[in-house]
Amino acid sequence: MISPLEARYYRRRVPLLWWARRRSYLTFMLRELSSVFVALFVAELLFLVGAVAAGPSAYARFLDTMANPAMIVLNVIALAFLLMHAVTFANLTPRAMVVRVRGRKVPSRAVLAGVYLGWLVVTVFLAWLVVS
Amino acid sequence: MTLLELFSVPFMQRALIAAFLVGIAAPAVGTYIVQRRLALMGDGIGHVAVTGVAIGLWTQTSPTWTAVIVAIAGAVVIEVVRERGHAEGDVALAMLFYGGLAGGVFVTGLAGTGASRLQEFLFGSILTISVDDLLVTMALAVVLILICVGLSPQLFAVSQDADYAKVAGLPVRFYSILVAVLAALSVVIAMRTVGLLLVSALMVVPVAIVQQLTRSFRMTLLGAMGAGLAASVGGLVLAAALSRTGANVQPGPSIVLVALAGFFLVWPLGAWLRRRRALVAPFPETLPEEKPVDEGEYLQTPAELADFKQFSMCINCMLCYAACPVYALDSRFVGPAAIALAQRYNLDSRDEGDRQRLTILAQPDGVWDCTFVGECSTACPKGVDPAGAIQQAKLAAAQEAVKSLLLPWRSR
Numbered sequence: 001m002i003s004p005l006e007a008r009y010y011r012r013r014v015p016l017l018w019w020a021r022r023r024s025y026l027t028f029m030l031r032e033l034s035s036v037f038v039a040l041f042v043a044e045l046l047f048l049v050g051a052v053a054a055g056p057s058a059y060a061r062f063l064d065t066m067a068n069p070a071m072i073v074l075n076v077i078a079l080a081f082l083l084m085h086a087v088t089f090a091n092l093t094p095r096a097m098v099v100r101v102r103g104r105k106v107p108s109r110a111v112l113a114g115v116y117l118g119w120l121v122v123t124v125f126l127a128w129l130v131v132s
Numbered sequence: 133m134t135l136l137e138l139f140s141v142p143f144m145q146r147a148l149i150a151a152f153l154v155g156i157a158a159p160a161v162g163t164y165i166v167q168r169r170l171a172l173m174g175d176g177i178g179h180v181a182v183t184g185v186a187i188g189l190w191t192q193t194s195p196t197w198t199a200v201i202v203a204i205a206g207a208v209v210i211e212v213v214r215e216r217g218h219a220e221g222d223v224a225l226a227m228l229f230y231g232g233l234a235g236g237v238f239v240t241g242l243a244g245t246g247a248s249r250l251q252e253f254l255f256g257s258i259l260t261i262s263v264d265d266l267l268v269t270m271a272l273a274v275v276l277i278l279i280c281v282g283l284s285p286q287l288f289a290v291s292q293d294a295d296y297a298k299v300a301g302l303p304v305r306f307y308s309i310l311v312a313v314l315a316a317l318s319v320v321i322a323m324r325t326v327g328l329l330l331v332s333a334l335m336v337v338p339v340a341i342v343q344q345l346t347r348s349f350r351m352t353l354l355g356a357m358g359a360g361l362a363a364s365v366g367g368l369v370l371a372a373a374l375s376r377t378g379a380n381v382q383p384g385p386s387i388v389l390v391a392l393a394g395f396f397l398v399w400p401l402g403a404w405l406r407r408r409r410a411l412v413a414p415f416p417e418t419l420p421e422e423k424p425v426d427e428g429e430y431l432q433t434p435a436e437l438a439d440f441k442q443f444s445m446c447i448n449c450m451l452c453y454a455a456c457p458v459y460a461l462d463s464r465f466v467g468p469a470a471i472a473l474a475q476r477y478n479l480d481s482r483d484e485g486d487r488q489r490l491t492i493l494a495q496p497d498g499v500w501d502c503t504f505v506g507e508c509s510t511a512c513p514k515g516v517d518p519a520g521a522i523q524q525a526k527l528a529a530a531q532e533a534v535k536s537l538l539l540p541w542r543s544r
Contacts, residue, residue: 014461018457018460023507023509025505095520096524097527098522105435
């Protein structure tokens with residue numbers, strides 16, 4: 001048997017820009033990148049909670065920072081990535097999850113519809129929570 | 133003053149919260165330490181931490197933080213000396229322990245604070261715990277509990293059989309040192325409750341109690357946390373109850389004695405269970421039941437066949453491996469076709485090995501390496517959808533993990 005050190009010469013090397021060679025690889029890498037923006041939104045939410053807890057002046061300062069044009073542009077980009085993340089994640093659900101009702105396999109379209117319906121319900125509930 | 137009124141006093145409430153959290157956190161770490169046959173490690177770290185407390189008293193800073201730093205340093209040194217496995221290792225450790233204890237008393241003397249202040253840390257003084265100390269204790273205890281429960285598969289593997297863990301690809305050294313650091317942290321949070329000299333008892337005795345009854349590791353972990361909680365809160369209540377009769381009993385020793393009493397109470401039950409298990413031990417509890425031959429073959433409905441048929445179409449062309457960037461970047465990844473084949477049997481109604489298979493698939497380099505690029509399914513000429521199979525295996529493994537965490541008695 002050859003040693004692992006020698007084995008690497010027989011292994012095909014992966015080019016640095018492998019993800020740029022195929023559309024599907026590129027979308028995959030963008031999807032992986034979107035997790036950074038998910039983290040950004042989480043951080044912003046935590047800062048918001050912190051500012052609300054710290055009092056009205058801190059909250060005003062937080063709003064000021066967020067109204068900065070650069071922040072708005074960043075957040076719009078982040079939102080686009082987030083939507084991509086959420087939509088692709090939702091679209092993959094039927095493949096990861098086999099749903100059965102009374103022993104019958106639910107068609108993947110129905111599973112998908114359920115996922116989007118659940119998303120809609122949560123969104124409406126949150127919107128209602130924020131508005132009222 | 134009734135017992136209930138006693139617990140409405142703020143310092144008693146603080147003591148109760150501290151006892152609650154320490155009672156859960158210390159045995160959680162202790163489970164791994166006992167598993168590694170290092171039951172006295174906590175004691176050693178406790179000795180070293182005395183110096184940390186004394187430095188805190190001398191420099192007028194928080195003894196908790198200096199104790200954290202010195203205890204972690206001491207724990208890492210103990211772990212490194214132990215790992216080297218020299219013949220003089222135990223002598224070196226003994227020198228470290230007594231150096232820590234003597235250094236602590238000496239530095240306290242330099243500080244001129246006298247032995248009474250140090251005694252609070254040596255034997256615990258849960259009643260004088262301040263709000264700041266309590267917050268630090270709470271935060272550290274929560275972190276400890278989360279790590280001990282969350283990383284339990286890795287820490288168990290390393291504590292049980294380091295060689296196997298190494299072969300499985302775990303960074304054994306990192307986890308060994310992590311266990312030592314966790315032990316150091318639990319020593320520090322327990323020092324206000326039971327004291328540095330008795331700290332090891334709270335880490336070891338609850339585990340010893342529960343180990344008489346349990347066989348699975350997870351049950352031991354959860355049971356030890358429960359026993360530690362009962363002992364620390366019970367010991368505090370006992371000390372409070374005795375204080376009403378005019379006695380001056382510190383909670384630290386009473387917590388340890390309650391735990392020891394629990395050990396001897398459980399002893400007969402443990403002995404009975406051990407004898408009973410010895411009778412059935414050589415035989416597996418459940419053998420897969422096979423039908424008699426004259427009842428014919430194992431039949432399946434078309435729906436049962438359809439569950440796995442797609443995954444059984446693989447012709448081993450390996451196109452999915454060629455398409456997988458994860459496999460290209462990390463050749464240790466088991467890869468799409470193998471996992472799809474495993475999932476094919478998991479979904480087969482005639483098969484009963486899905487639990488064993490999921491245990492293997494959930495290991496490092498198993499299903500969790502997959503990031504769902506999806507190109508394997510695109511490349512497959514037979515429409516197997518390995519990517520889908522991997523995600524289904526992930527979901528099943530995750531469900532199994534949550535189930536065994538919440539209902540440990542249902543799994544082994």
